[in-house]
Amino acid sequence: MTNSQNGWARYDLWDERHLSHDRFAVEDPENGFCASASPYDPKPSLVIEDGCIIEMDGVPASEFDMIDEFIVRHYFDLTIVEAAMAIDSHEFAQMLVDVNVPREKLVKLSAGLTPAKLAEVLGHLSTLELAFANSKLRCRRQPSNQAHVTNAKDDPVQMAADAATAALYGFDEIETTVRVASNGRTNAIACAVGAAVVRDGVLIQCSLEEAEELRIALAGFTSYTETMSVYGTEASFIDGDDTPWSKAFLTAVYAARGLKARCTSGSSAELLMGFHERKSMLYLEARCVCLQRAMGVQGTQNGGIDGAPLTSSVPRGGWELLAENVLAALLDLECASGNDTRHSESEIRVGAKIMPFLMSGTDFICSGFGSIAKYDNSFNASLFNAEEMEDFLALQREFQLEGGLQHVPEDELMTARARAIEAISAVLETLNLGRLTATQKKSVLYAHGSDETSSFMPGEVAGMNAALIERDITFVDVVQALAARGFTIEATRLLSMARQRVTGDYLQTAAIIRDGHVVSAVNDPNRYLGPGTGYVMTEERRLAINRMRREISKRDVLEGEGVTGQQDSRRWRIESKGEAEQGEDPREVVVGISPGFGIRLHKTTGGVPLYKVLAALLEGIREMGGHPRVVRVRHTADTSFLGLTAARLAGSGVGIGIQGKGTTVIHRHDQAPHMNLELFSQAPLIGEADYRAIGGNAARYALGQSATPVTIPYRGQALGARFHVQTALLYAIETSMIESEQNPEVLEVEFYDRRRETR
């Protein structure tokens, strides 16, 4: 290639691929670009004197920073530290993947391991072993998933419709955030009302500045928080405007108000904030999760989070992100396992990244699956987004993995979206906050994203939020508004969520609410101990996961063929004229059609109607001076045997075999069955003109002339993925019509809009 920008032309092609946008960092521990086991990481140590810890991970008590200090004061179970630290790291790693060592024992021992020891232990596991350890260690038996629901206009009406959509697809938590800082209240109300249209129990979060987020929760619009960030170095912590003590206090405040809470941490945060202290990402994260357990928060959102793209850029980055989640699980923390920020432009890397998490299951597979259009995601695009939701469903289905989601039939979806739009509109109208026309509402109903909507704009929404603050509106006003307008079910469900605060059952570790029932690590603990234990899908769930759009069954194929057959019956006619005899004419080419051709099958997988296929073959034969004769083969549907049968009946010794799905062969009477003259196996690519050329070549062979083989252009399509379902179903129909005792029959073929065809 003369125009190549690179030496090798293939680099030009690679430079056009999505992957070419990704950058890869050179491993550089000195500058913090190191996934694990940095030469600057401390060696594990814990020295106790007179019941006091005087050294941890090589640091004497006098030099403890705030993080060391909080861990030392609150993390360790002093009754087991010596025994736990004495276990060889490799041996502990072995225990993590040994199905005979129960989770309970490992969790207990983990309270005796220092951050450096924890990082060292996980360093012994491969990616596969980490995933396996995670399946054993995660807290809740039942995996779940969390959605981002946001939009570029902070439009509450679209948000309610999208929250209902997320609830229908199966998300147990919805996290929203704002484009305009003051719009938190309408976002929270819209998500709560939208989800309530579908079911009782979807937990709602509105991610904002800490104090503002707490105020919205206090008004009763949200049920949980997960953005209490902690960091692995003291300087990062201070720039994050908190300390371990301020965060521990805030955690207690959330509990005091009956709100579920988890912290956030993740590798590369310290690197991005400029204070990595030359430590590896995994070691810093080990400090974060130890700190979180020490604070007494029930769970964490970790695994890179906003730093995931940076972590993914270093060697072993993907391994490290998974290791963070395994650490959280080992420390008995609910784990919302990252998989939110898009770490790559490459769809291959995205699909690959999710697999270990889907395979092991986690408490929340994504700490924010972008359930809305990428451009509507106010957190930035997630690893998976509305655009890729069906890809995720396909992965669940293909490997029978629980990702928390399922297919939703369109009528169900539209009913819920319509009701969510009406419910939130009723609330906004009743509270005198805004009113939409029917046309505006309809624009939301069918919208993929806010580009298509004509409902509320950011300015109007800001006004609503000012009014909500001014009038001190709480969830009670929203419940009353819903009830007043006849949305009794939604009002009751919102009330039920508020009632959960009174009992506080969902403050226990890894709680979700399914149809009003709290499911947590207390009443649904993960006790994986080998095959058949832990989470096993119910039959009902298995069937739900199997549903996809574009599923096709034998019935669908037969119905489709039936319609085509009926339409085409006006175009041609084939009639049997009795058993076919051996031909005498040296110019004769026999076309052997399969048992179902034109009877139950009516078009090729390439979409060409069979009457056109046959007409093209016959015309091609005739054009090149051959004399065609059509027979129906009854005893086989295999292309090679169809072709050989036809060839042996032909006066010239040359025949064409063709199946109803369009696969074609040119054969000669003296060849072995699978040693033909020309074979056309890629039926989806064969067009009418190709069939004409095939007929022509058969005639040439019959007349002893040379022929240039017909070539069907192929551009690398995944033909198997596109066509093999139909192919197998169509072929099954053919084979079911085989009558092995029956001899070939000669056919009279008539095309009504062409001249009459006979033998």
Next chain:
Amino acid sequence: MTDDEKPDNLDTIYPVGEKQPDRVQTRNGHPLRDLTLDNLLAGHVVASDFGITAAGLRLQATIAERAGRPNLAQNLRRGAELVEIPDKVLLDVYELLRPGRAQSADDLRAAAGQLRDTYGAEETASLLEEAALVYERRGIFQRRF
């Protein structure tokens, strides 16, 4: 249920809202079963009913402890101490704990004293006193803005 009473079998008590709803009261003293839509619309229960009580949190702390989660239990016990403290006071204490807000250990000790003396929040007060010591040693009182 008293604070000391230990549930022997978690299955019989958790989730409390389903297994033993009569043990739960609202902050205004209503039983859980009174939190219905009709009662809300009629004004028999109000927004302030929809919060957890100190007793409710201590019960959850006991459950967490029994489930093998001492740190979570400790946090829920701290939470129980804070239930009756006004939002404003809590947000002010949180603000004081952030880096550079308190100018000295004394500010934090004073806040700890208020929590202990006014609200009986013993464990939370200890947390603040601990922070005062560590902040002093690590220079966290340095002004940030």
